[in-house]
Amino acid sequence: MAASSKKWVLGAIVFAVLVPLLQPVFPDVVSNYRLFLVSTMIIAAIAVLGLNLLTGFNGQFSLGHGAFYAVGAYTAAILMDKLNVPYWATIPAAAIVCFIVGYLFGLPALKLEGHYLALATFALALAVPQILKYKWLEGLTGGVQGIVLMKPEVPFGLPLSEDQWLYYFCLLVMIVLFWGAANMLNSRSGRAMMAIRDQYLAADTMGIDTALYKTVTFGISAAYTGIAGALSASAIAFVAPDSFGIFLSIKFLIGLVVGGIGSLLGSVLGGIFYVLVDNSAQSLTQFIRNDLGLPFDLSAYTVFGVLLIAIIYLMPMGIAGGLYMAYRKLRGARA
Amino acid sequence: MAALLEVSGLKAFYGQTQSLYDVGFEIPMGGITTLLGANGAGKTTTLRAICNMVRTDGTIRFDGKNIRGMATEEIVRQRIAHVPEGRGTFTTLTVDENLRIAAYTRKDKQAVKDELERVFVYFPRLKERIQQQAGTLSGGEQQMLAIARALMLKPRLMLLDEPSFGLAPLIVLEIFRILRRINEEEKVSILLVEQNAALALDLATHAYVLETGKVVMSGPSDVVKNDENVRKSYLGY
Amino acid sequence: MEQLLQQFASGLANGAIYACVALALVMIYVSTDHINFAQGEMAMFSTYISWQLMSWGMSFWIAFILTVIISFAMGVLIERLILRPLHNAPVLSIIVVFIGLLAIFNSMAGAFWSYLIKEFPSPFPKADFGIAGVIGPHQLGVVLVTLIVLGLLFAFFRYTPLGLAMRAAAQNPQMARLVGVRVDWMLALGWGLAASVGAVAGIMVAHIVYLEPNMMGGILLYAFASALVGGISNPAGAVAGGFIVGILENMVAYAGNQIEKATGVYIIGNGEKLTVALIIVIFVLTVKPAGLFGRVVVRRV
Ligand SMILES: Nc1ncnc2c1ncn2[C@@H]1O[C@H](COP(=O)(O)OP(=O)(O)O)[C@@H](O)[C@H]1O
Ligand SMILES: [Mg+2]
Numbered sequence: 001m002a003a004s005s006k007k008w009v010l011g012a013i014v015f016a017v018l019v020p021l022l023q024p025v026f027p028d029v030v031s032n033y034r035l036f037l038v039s040t041m042i043i044a045a046i047a048v049l050g051l052n053l054l055t056g057f058n059g060q061f062s063l064g065h066g067a068f069y070a071v072g073a074y075t076a077a078i079l080m081d082k083l084n085v086p087y088w089a090t091i092p093a094a095a096i097v098c099f100i101v102g103y104l105f106g107l108p109a110l111k112l113e114g115h116y117l118a119l120a121t122f123a124l125a126l127a128v129p130q131i132l133k134y135k136w137l138e139g140l141t142g143g144v145q146g147i148v149l150m151k152p153e154v155p156f157g158l159p160l161s162e163d164q165w166l167y168y169f170c171l172l173v174m175i176v177l178f179w180g181a182a183n184m185l186n187s188r189s190g191r192a193m194m195a196i197r198d199q200y201l202a203a204d205t206m207g208i209d210t211a212l213y214k215t216v217t218f219g220i221s222a223a224y225t226g227i228a229g230a231l232s233a234s235a236i237a238f239v240a241p242d243s244f245g246i247f248l249s250i251k252f253l254i255g256l257v258v259g260g261i262g263s264l265l266g267s268v269l270g271g272i273f274y275v276l277v278d279n280s281a282q283s284l285t286q287f288i289r290n291d292l293g294l295p296f297d298l299s300a301y302t303v304f305g306v307l308l309i310a311i312i313y314l315m316p317m318g319i320a321g322g323l324y325m326a327y328r329k330l331r332g333a334r335a
Numbered sequence: 336m337a338a339l340l341e342v343s344g345l346k347a348f349y350g351q352t353q354s355l356y357d358v359g360f361e362i363p364m365g366g367i368t369t370l371l372g373a374n375g376a377g378k379t380t381t382l383r384a385i386c387n388m389v390r391t392d393g394t395i396r397f398d399g400k401n402i403r404g405m406a407t408e409e410i411v412r413q414r415i416a417h418v419p420e421g422r423g424t425f426t427t428l429t430v431d432e433n434l435r436i437a438a439y440t441r442k443d444k445q446a447v448k449d450e451l452e453r454v455f456v457y458f459p460r461l462k463e464r465i466q467q468q469a470g471t472l473s474g475g476e477q478q479m480l481a482i483a484r485a486l487m488l489k490p491r492l493m494l495l496d497e498p499s500f501g502l503a504p505l506i507v508l509e510i511f512r513i514l515r516r517i518n519e520e521e522k523v524s525i526l527l528v529e530q531n532a533a534l535a536l537d538l539a540t541h542a543y544v545l546e547t548g549k550v551v552m553s554g555p556s557d558v559v560k561n562d563e564n565v566r567k568s569y570l571g572y
Numbered sequence: 573m574e575q576l577l578q579q580f581a582s583g584l585a586n587g588a589i590y591a592c593v594a595l596a597l598v599m600i601y602v603s604t605d606h607i608n609f610a611q612g613e614m615a616m617f618s619t620y621i622s623w624q625l626m627s628w629g630m631s632f633w634i635a636f637i638l639t640v641i642i643s644f645a646m647g648v649l650i651e652r653l654i655l656r657p658l659h660n661a662p663v664l665s666i667i668v669v670f671i672g673l674l675a676i677f678n679s680m681a682g683a684f685w686s687y688l689i690k691e692f693p694s695p696f697p698k699a700d701f702g703i704a705g706v707i708g709p710h711q712l713g714v715v716l717v718t719l720i721v722l723g724l725l726f727a728f729f730r731y732t733p734l735g736l737a738m739r740a741a742a743q744n745p746q747m748a749r750l751v752g753v754r755v756d757w758m759l760a761l762g763w764g765l766a767a768s769v770g771a772v773a774g775i776m777v778a779h780i781v782y783l784e785p786n787m788m789g790g791i792l793l794y795a796f797a798s799a800l801v802g803g804i805s806n807p808a809g810a811v812a813g814g815f816i817v818g819i820l821e822n823m824v825a826y827a828g829n830q831i832e833k834a835t836g837v838y839i840i841g842n843g844e845k846l847t848v849a850l851i852i853v854i855f856v857l858t859v860k861p862a863g864l865f866g867r868v869v870v871r872r873v
Pocket of ligand 1: 354
């Protein structure tokens, strides 16, 4: 199982690396716009992975990961805008800043379980846009207007388009981060994280410093999602407060639930999924309005909402988990 | 005498673990029956099973009708009152509200008032504390409140789970005297679960002894009282 | 001085709104242990329903009453159809479902009525209502209406047998069943009432914040703060908390204004109201989880 899944992952990476090279061959299929779209999917996957580390592997809820995404995005944007830091250097900077912010938020979170942690993070998500508009920060954050940035330039005179380069950059970051997460989860610390999730009290008596693990996990989780935010600032070349409201956090939640709570690869699926729905909702709405003639704007969030509820009813392990169960059932039936 | 409650082949489960195995007994109309047994024998579970508060199998007939599987609140509406282990006081409600809650489906306000007065005849102490928060009552008073609340349901059968638990001997005697009066004057049949076997056997006409989820002995109280094993295990002489 | 009084009055009006939403949250919390993250969006949706009824020609108050009834039915249905089957589900599942509901209500409102901001009428006469220089007509009306609604609700819970049964079911469901209370239905009724109270809040506040699908976001945050300040399982506390938070919010902004005027330094103002609420939420949750009137202690790890 482990060996074969490794093969699959390697294959997928090789495929992902080759895809942009097919652009001259299939210019319509592999357009710059599509590559950009895939880049945003990669960014989404990283953000969902961050949330999954916290919720799926450590059992702490967050409805406010949009806040860390925002911190990452603004850290990157401010560094680029004010200090002319190159975009690639903003990634580790955002990671550090978000780790600290996440760690600090993790301290009060230690005292909260289940509903209350969800409530605290939900409140955070609601307040984020307003915090970003705070007058004292205006000089840095640009207030309501936000910050307009430059798209990352292609380095070393490589023969790539901006979108191609962005794609490779995001892909590289994602591979490193997933590799890091997989290694961490396979280590002693990872097992401790999951022990805390599974049997809180037992973990305590096993001599695991629960408080430390929970706060550090909060920090790492925030760092991951923050890196996604930083990448998005570079990719979109723009940050503004109102794009970091509660609905951003809801997107991460849908990615988490669809991909599967506690599944690394599921985070990729979840990220791809929500970007895909988000994008196709617009064309669906056009279809409903123009072709069906109904005065009805189908929002991605209707789909998200219905799916969230449906998945809880039908596939509590998420789509990835559900597929895996189906696969096991099939194999069991054959054997 | 016709049986008011007939239980046979009763099994009960908490999740996967089984707590009752093939329990059977009958409660005669108008009588007092006691269910004895050591801690953990399954007495509480038996009462819970009658009210469908645990997963069960078997038959439970009340007044000839099978009530097993009915929702708890519907069973109660057949006029079976359950005074649970730990008394089940609504601690933040007043004494008055604790009593009225048992009559909330009844439309006739005057009837409810009369009912309250009738209950206070047995428990004058509660009348003095009518506006007090029930959580502030003493243990004995809370037990009285629980029985009084059960009476408000106008029950035909009252299930009592260790009403003597944690109470001073004098209070226990008072409560048992009241139970006898309720049985005689209100024509309420009683199933009494007790650890205090001596007292229970004095009050009851019939007794069943439960051990690890099975009935191991039964008969008229006098007979059970004089059984050697019962004397050794439950009466302590 | 007059300005202070006006700030106080508008705090009172806001507080009345928060009190309603907070009470709705607490009603669901005490009976099911769930925090309804969709409460604000349900109220927003109800407000659109009343807007629709009015645009079909109904008068404000008829639409108001109809909306309250429709919202009640909506609350009952959501409980029976969506939440009841999940009553043994883990906390995360419940939270996910609430977020799903939030997204559905928000996006459906946008789909049916568009995201454009709409004006919402005030039913209170402009002249001869309110107290000049102290409290505006709509503000006074909001306070009165919510006080009447809250009064009715308390009377219902305190003096009617059904209200008593609902309180009993919330406090000790097992025992409530043993006295014949149909506990499942009591929970559904609680949901219905919560949705109705939320609808009142939405209809009252829509004139102030304008009608749009995201209008309840900030108010929900304030309601959370209010419920927590009052003690999340204490209905009367939630109402008090609503007024406290409403007034506090305006006083903080007022103080910030005065400071800015006196020293020229901006510290805090209207733009930081949500941040204040966030701080209240986190502070109360971690430092004083039982709230100001500390009744029942929030379960903590
Ligand atoms: N809520 C429960 N969950 C699991 N097992 C239980 C529960 N309540 C009782 N039991 C088990 O069922 C058996 C009978 O318990 P109970 O009916 O309470 O005994 P009694 O009332 O005679 O002391 C015991 O072994 C007890 O451990
Ligand atoms: Mg017992």
